[in-house]
Amino acid sequence: MSSASRSACACDRCGCHLDRGALRYEMRVGVRLAPSARLITDEDLDEDNLHEVASILESLPDFQPAPVEPEGHHAAFILCPSCCRRWRRDPLGMQGSGSRH
Numbered sequence: 001m002s003s004a005s006r007s008a009c010a011c012d013r014c015g016c017h018l019d020r021g022a023l024r025y026e027m028r029v030g031v032r033l034a035p036s037a038r039l040i041t042d043e044d045l046d047e048d049n050l051h052e053v054a055s056i057l058e059s060l061p062d063f064q065p066a067p068v069e070p071e072g073h074h075a076a077f078i079l080c081p082s083c084c085r086r087w088r089r090d091p092l093g094m095q096g097s098g099s100r101h
């Protein structure tokens with residue numbers, strides 16, 4: 001098992017074959033709750049602040065979703081040079097979705 005082939009891999013985006021030594025890029029993506037997101041802290045729960053917190057909670061819509069994965073989510077992908085170039089131009093894939101050639 002330890003001698004498993006690590007000599008080649010594929011681009012995680014387009015699936016093209018990448019030989020050992022071929023130019024490739026590691027893309028690390030991380031998502032976490034933005035620092036400005038309103039969270040209730042211990043400080044907020046001070047007696048002095050309780051009425052303020054209560055009014056904040058009342059002003060929030062009922063359907064306010066709970067924060068997802070507050071500790072963040074990280075992933076790493078291997079990209080070929082052409083996918084890397086495309087990603088740098090359009091990181092969110094907003095352009096050309098639906099029309100690729």
Ligand SMILES: [Zn+2]
Pocket residue numbers: 011012013014015016079080081082083084
């Ligand atoms: Zn690719």
